[in-house]
Amino acid sequence: MSLLDLASVRAERQAAAAQPRKRLRYEEMISFIENLVADGNLAPGDLLPTQGELAEMAGVSLITVRRALEELERAGRVRRHQGVGTFLAKPRIISEPGRSGGLLSTLRQSEEEPPRVGTRLLKLVRGAPSPVLRDALRLGPDDAVWQITRQRLVDGEPKILETAVIPVALAPTLDLHKEALTGSLYQLLADRYGLEDHAEEQYLEVSAADTDERRLLRLPARSQVVRLRGLSVDASDVPFDCFVQVYPALEFGFYISGATSRELLRGPVTDGWDVTPEPAPQRRTAERSRARRPGPPAGGA
Incomplete structure (x- = not known):
């Protein structure tokens, strides 16, 4: 092929690329649904016509309607x-x-009133941490932890699953304050045990929701969730909370302001975040009275 022919082919391709692309049927269906919503003054939470009704109204196949709804859901x-x-x-x-702060201070909705936030305590158990948790919290082989599982409600609907793992040595009487665990956990830790969040490191991933997550968050099959794992340390650089928060991926957006990583989370953070419950709640009086951590007395840090 001559150079003249090559130039001609290139010009034809450029001209073709400059032409408006013909929209696919499902893209036209998306526009149809958008117009239907606008013309009908539909609001969030309103029910759309069935797939069959949409197909009949637009004169397209059910396959086209399903693809359009899949794209809108995505x-x-x-x-x-x-x-x-x-x-x-x-x-x-x-x-x-x-x-920093309670859940309410970290959530907002665009151009709306702040969401109403509530909490249900699902589980509080004492047990042995996995090796990964033991390393992250700098615990000894015989140190126990509290595992707190809570369901966070936004405007009355379950939207976040939250699990916190806290060393028993740092909060020895946490099980005596179950009623307070329906409020701010960090406020309770600060008021009762002097544990204040000074720094956090977090790891975020998107994956398929498991059976319990779908049930507790009322999600349909094959739903995706954002799973946020993190570690909190106090002003003395003592780690006191390994946490996991699970959010429905399609219902949340995340605003993250960067800072230099301290690499508090070492190694893989997606596996091994388990706590093995103790067979019986046997506690020694001496354990409750021992110092919450080695180092200077409270107030000296």
Whole structure:
């Protein structure tokens, strides 16, 4: 092929690329649904017509409708519930996981009132940490931990699963304050045990929700979640909380302000975050009275 022919082919390709791309049928269906929502003044939480009704209204196949709804769901604009229907999604809740304070101070919704936040205590057990947790919390081989599992409610709906692992030596009487665990855990730790969050390091991943996560967060099958694992340390650089927070991936956005990593989380942080419950709640009086940590007396740090 001559250089002239090559130039001609290149010019034809450039001209073709400059032409508006013809939209695919499912893309046209997305526009149809968007117009339907706008014309009908539908609001978040409203039920859309069934797939069959949408196909008939638009004159397209069910396959086209399903693809359009899949794309809208992937973008977080609709929620599909098997056996119920497809609903317009609420705006994403914005979480700032690196911001200190209780859950309410880390959540916001665009151009709306702050969300109402509540808590259900699902489990408080004492047990032996996995080797990964023991290393992260700098514990000895016989040191026990508390494992606290809570369901966080946003505007009355379960939206976040939260598990915290705290050394018993640092909070020896935590089981006596179960009623306070429906509020701010960090406030309780600060008020009762002088444990204040000075720094955190976090690891974020997106993966499929497991059976318990789907049940507790009321998610449909094959839902994705954002799983945030982290470690909190106090001003004396003592680690006191390994935590995992699970968020529905399509309902949350995350705002993260960077800082230099201290590499508090060493090695893989996706496996081995388990606690083996003790067979019986046998506690020694001496354990409750021992110092919460080695080092200077309280108030000296």
